[in-house]
Amino acid sequence: MDATLSLNTTKTAAPGSGTHAPRDAHRPRPSIARVNTELVLIRGLPGSGKSTMAKVLALVGYEHYEADMFFLRDGVYAFDPVRVRDAHAWCQAMTLSALMEGKRTVVSNTFTSLQELAPYQAMSRNVRIVEATGRWCGAHKVPASTLQWMAERWEVLGT
Numbered sequence: 367m368d369a370t371l372s373l374n375t376t377k378t379a380a381p382g383s384g385t386h387a388p389r390d391a392h393r394p395r396p397s398i399a400r401v402n403t404e405l406v407l408i409r410g411l412p413g414s415g416k417s418t419m420a421k422v423l424a425l426v427g428y429e430h431y432e433a434d435m436f437f438l439r440d441g442v443y444a445f446d447p448v449r450v451r452d453a454h455a456w457c458q459a460m461t462l463s464a465l466m467e468g469k470r471t472v473v474s475n476t477f478t479s480l481q482e483l484a485p486y487q488a489m490s491r492n493v494r495i496v497e498a499t500g501r502w503c504g505a506h507k508v509p510a511s512t513l514q515w516m517a518e519r520w521e522v523l524g525t
Contacts, residue, residue: 403465405490409477410498411516412508416474419498423472429464432474433457458485465489474498480521495523 406423408416417432424430436453437445457473464471477483487493 400489400491401465401468402492403468403490404470404492404494405461405465405486406470406472407477407483407486407493407495408472408474408498409483409495410500411476411478411513411520413501413513414498415500416476416498419496420472420474427470429461429469429471430474431457431460431464431471454482461486462489476516478516478519478521480523497523 406420406428408419410416417434420428420430420432433450433453433456434443434445436449436456437443454475457475461471461473473486475482483495
């Protein structure tokens with residue numbers, strides 16, 4: 367597994383402020399108290415090893431979530447682009463619930479823009495961000511044009 371960066375971060379942002387916020391994100395949300403529970407965010411392009419890293423952490427007791435899990439039905443991945451916002455809202459809700467229960471949690475998503483990290487960063491004071499940089503054939507066979515688009519919109523983490 368390849369990873370290039372690991373940062374502890376304490377950035378504050380409102381839940382749902384990311385690109386993939388739920389459709390009702392314009393509604394005021396009650397503020398949440400940030401917990402101290404450990405949250406690991408793994409970001410990277412498709413095929414970079416994000417899910418593999420997260421699964422290793424799950425083996426040692428972390429709760430593992432990613433938006434792609436929303437599209438699993440009876441073990442079969444059935445991506446629906448119309449439901450991407452719902453998938454990210456589900457992932458955020460599951461993550462927050464686990465953190466509030468005191469469970470160490472790992473989330474693996476592409477997080478190509480820093481704004482997509484913000485809702486998760488707002489959940490805990492104990493956040494680590496890891497960038498996966500491997501180059502394997504991704505599980506979902508993402509088209510080369512989509513990979514190129516994602517790479518072009520990639521935002522670098524500040525140090």
